[in-house]
Amino acid sequence: MKPIALHEFALRCAGIAVQIPEGAFLTGFGWDSRTVQSGQLFLAIEGERADGHQFVPEALARGAIATIAERTVPGPHILVENLESALAHFASGIRESFAGPVIGITGSNGKTTTKEFVAAACSPLGSVKKSGGNLNTEYTSPLLWAEVESDTAVVVAEMAMRGLGQIRHLASFARPTIGLVTMIGTAHIEKVGSREKIAEAKGELLEALPTDGLAIFWQEDDFQGTLRAIPRCPIRTFGFSPDAECQILGYRAVAWNRSVVRARLDGIVFEATLHALGRHQALNAAAAVLAAHSVGVAVEEAARCLPNADLPPMRMEARPLRGAMLLVDSYNASPDSTVAAIKALAELPAEGRKLAVLGEMRELGEFSETGHRLVGRAVAESPIDHVLLFGPMTSYIQSEAVRAGFPEGRIASATSLDEVRSFLEQLEPGDVALFKGSRALELEKAVEAVAL
Secondary structure, three states: OOOEEHHHHHHHOOOEEEOOOOOOEEOEEEOOOOOOOOOEEEEOOEOOOOEHHHHHHHHHHOOOOEEEEOOOOOOOEEEOOOHHHHHHHHHHHHHHOOOOOEEEEEOOOOHHHHHHHHHHHHHHHOEEEEOOOOOOOOOOHHHHHHOOOOOEEEEEEEOOOOOOOHHHHHHHHHOOOEEEEOOOOOOOHHHHOOHHHHHHHHHHHHHOOOOOOEEEEEOOOOOHHHHHOOOOOOEEEEEOOOOOOEEEEEEEEEEOOEEEEEEEEOOEEEEEEEOOOOHHHHHHHHHHHHHHHHOOOOHHHHHHHHHHOOOOOOOOEEEEEOOEEEEEEOOOOOHHHHHHHHHHHHHOOOOOOEEEEEEOOOOOHHHHHHHHHHHHHHHHOOOOOEEEEEOHHHHHHHHHHHHOOOOHHHEEEEOOHHHHHHHHHOOOOOOEEEEEOOHHHOOHHHHHHHHO
């Protein structure tokens, strides 16, 4: 990002500059005192588990130029009444002067990957600014607007949902002209209680669209009727259904890290190569082409740009290991994404065995048993040779898979990451192993340990 004068930033946040010298500039933002870098502004976030105000001295010692805080802290700082509101005020001011399209993206699964596909597909228009990584919360989403410059053509903003009203807040300063909902699933269902409430929360993005905007969502979504009733603007859909405006005509996996999608949009048939695997990725790609075309990119040109997408790690990431292949999809997990990963594992032949390490899925609340049993049925219907489970709730995966016919001797449980690592060490050349589980389980540590 281009350096911003701290006094100007304080003004844009409606904050008070305290002990900040004239001529001081910030070059970025940090919110973890252990990783903050020189020149960054430290965000003193008061969270559920820790209060960032307590770590200001450490952040300054590591080179933070100043702090933005809700109460007086040591050293140079910008004092604001409410950090969330201050950052939104900063973003809103920049958004006021941006005349290009803003594409907001949310959904229970696939939003980060879809964001990357959309950014790549829009690249023919010029500079595209997108949410970094999964920086999609009330504290990190506003920081995207610090990246916007005079030559920015398109802004692509990912929006997370941890409860009702959050996306409405993010949309209040991003003011999207296009709203894309990937799907209504079960991720974070614990926060709101039901898929109906998830649809309501995700629908806040469509609710925020102007009358001359565009709403985009999955034609086959269980809640497409609910979504269709929300926006005041035109609607276009993507999917495998003939009723979808961007209809997927075919999908084929050609390698463990590559697939080809064939689709039709506005009478134009196109093919796109993806460095990703799974029919769910075909949906993400179709959504991206539809979004890019809606802001002026030719259909075929948008499709040609998809291989350039900067896809995030640990999402069906193919990693070779001594002649075997690991499909690491352990960034996060929900019943929908885990079933999709199991289906992706089934799509390509393997010279050896197909195995899966499945971790428990968090934040499902009362849906936890049902969600894990859905995965168990998917296991039973798949050609997986052996399954290793990790986490207490996976007992429901095991019982449901066995009940549905999966051989009891081919599914086991691990009680530690060391046991997961031992399982990995038994892989033979030609084997393919899927790793899928909630981020909190840190399954990737077992992968890293065996790769040393």
